[in-house]
Amino acid sequence: MSELDLSASLLPNARDAVRALRPSQIREVANAGFGVENVLPFWFGESDRVTPEFIRTAASDALAAGATFYTHNLGVAPLRAALANYVTHLHGATSVEHVAVTSAGVNALMLAAQLVVGAGDRVVAVTPLWPNLVEIPKILGAHVETVALGYGAQGWTLDLEQLLAELTPATKMLLINSPNNPTGWVMSKEQQRVVLEHCRRHGIWIVADEVYERLYYAEDAAEATPDASRIAPSFLDLAARDERVICVNSFSKAWLMTGWRLGWIVAPTALMDDLGKLVEYNTSCAPAFVQQAGIAAVEQGEPFTRQLVSDLKASRDHLVRALSAMPGVDVKAPPGAMYLFFSLPGAAQSLALCKSLVQEVGLGLAPGSAFGAEGEGFVRWCYACDTARLDQGVARLEQFLVRHRVN
Numbered sequence: 001m002s003e004l005d006l007s008a009s010l011l012p013n014a015r016d017a018v019r020a021l022r023p024s025q026i027r028e029v030a031n032a033g034f035g036v037e038n039v040l041p042f043w044f045g046e047s048d049r050v051t052p053e054f055i056r057t058a059a060s061d062a063l064a065a066g067a068t069f070y071t072h073n074l075g076v077a078p079l080r081a082a083l084a085n086y087v088t089h090l091h092g093a094t095s096v097e098h099v100a101v102t103s104a105g106v107n108a109l110m111l112a113a114q115l116v117v118g119a120g121d122r123v124v125a126v127t128p129l130w131p132n133l134v135e136i137p138k139i140l141g142a143h144v145e146t147v148a149l150g151y152g153a154q155g156w157t158l159d160l161e162q163l164l165a166e167l168t169p170a171t172k173m174l175l176i177n178s179p180n181n182p183t184g185w186v187m188s189k190e191q192q193r194v195v196l197e198h199c200r201r202h203g204i205w206i207v208a209d210e211v212y213e214r215l216y217y218a219e220d221a222a223e224a225t226p227d228a229s230r231i232a233p234s235f236l237d238l239a240a241r242d243e244r245v246i247c248v249n250s251f252s253k254a255w256l257m258t259g260w261r262l263g264w265i266v267a268p269t270a271l272m273d274d275l276g277k278l279v280e281y282n283t284s285c286a287p288a289f290v291q292q293a294g295i296a297a298v299e300q301g302e303p304f305t306r307q308l309v310s311d312l313k314a315s316r317d318h319l320v321r322a323l324s325a326m327p328g329v330d331v332k333a334p335p336g337a338m339y340l341f342f343s344l345p346g347a348a349q350s351l352a353l354c355k356s357l358v359q360e361v362g363l364g365l366a367p368g369s370a371f372g373a374e375g376e377g378f379v380r381w382c383y384a385c386d387t388a389r390l391d392q393g394v395a396r397l398e399q400f401l402v403r404h405r406v407n
């Protein structure tokens with residue numbers, strides 16, 4: 001027998017847990033757009049605007065000054081201090097000892113999962129959900145159960161009793177993303193309070209992905225002062241810093257730093273030594289010059305973020321009005337994030353629909369099925385751009401629907 005004629009158990013494959021991971025259908029649609037001229041890409045979760053100049057300047061100055069060396073695993077002291085002050089301002093007293101810098105928000109999610117779950121552990125996630133959150137525990141051998149949001153006249157809503165029923169004593173970790181990608185759903189403070197108390201009783205870890213917390217548009221969110229910032233409800237508002245709550249955040253959304261790959265974790269101090277070890281064995285540290293850009297974002301970026309939120313709300317409202325006027329489209333204005341997750345004719349097979357949209361009219365949307373079976377029947381449109389670009393996309397969608405006689 002040939003040396004290459006191996007049994008199935010000896011084939012050079014990745015381990016089963018990795019091979020079972022679902023590939024990104026968003027990337028699959030984007031790949032279908034290669035070679036298509038003048039595609040309007042609304043499929044990824046990022047703005048079409050570049051990172052603000054004051055942040056880019058801080059990075060270039062740091063590079064010029066030679067900030068190219070390793071740093072502390074948990075981040076440089078000035079950035080950790082700036083983040084502690086920032087979180088304190090938004091959510092109450094937070095010390096540097098509770099803050100760690102990571103190489104992107106998604107890296108923070110992986111680190112959080114590595115800290116608390118392993119093979120055979122039970123994880124519960126509220127869906128539809130950005131696929132990375134659901135798949136990360138599976139890489140570690142954990143078993144993920146999902147609780148689906150419902151869609152109706154009020155948009156996307158959570159059945160709290162259903163979630164509590166799934167959070168059994170056998171559950172190791174709850175994954176919550178609020179404001180939510182892809183739906184824009186926001187968990188209310190009262191819902192967070194009930195879930196936190198339930199998880200306390202059963203010793204369940206809460207990992208809260210709050211990267212969109214600043215992208216919040218609820219009319220009652222602002223305080224009385226005209227310049228008050230809108231902040232989505234956070235588990236950090238309710239939880240003590242040293243209980244089983246890990247909050248993950250990112251520089252990508254509030255400061256348009258998607259390509260910089262910089263994030264942070266707020267977690268109990270008892271985790272920090274072990275978290276430092278995990279950072280060492282994953283990435284060692286975030287780049288020094290990128291961390292200097294992060295300091296500029298946190299310390300100087302508040303006026304920019306407030307204007308960004310105002311611009312995003314205007315874009316959201318503009319796109320909702322335009323889509324609502326189209327026959328067969330069902331769309332609601334969500335209170336958070338930067339997406340519309342809506343239904344339209346043909347979305348029952350959303351991957352095929354999105355491939356057709358990009359190939360036939362150059363419109364790039366994300367299929368609902370990319371966010372789990374619960375997302376089938378919907379598509380996601382990232383509206384983080386100016387209204388003129390949105391209008392171009394709406395015109396292409398209308399052209400497609402007319403062409404297929406589904407209007």
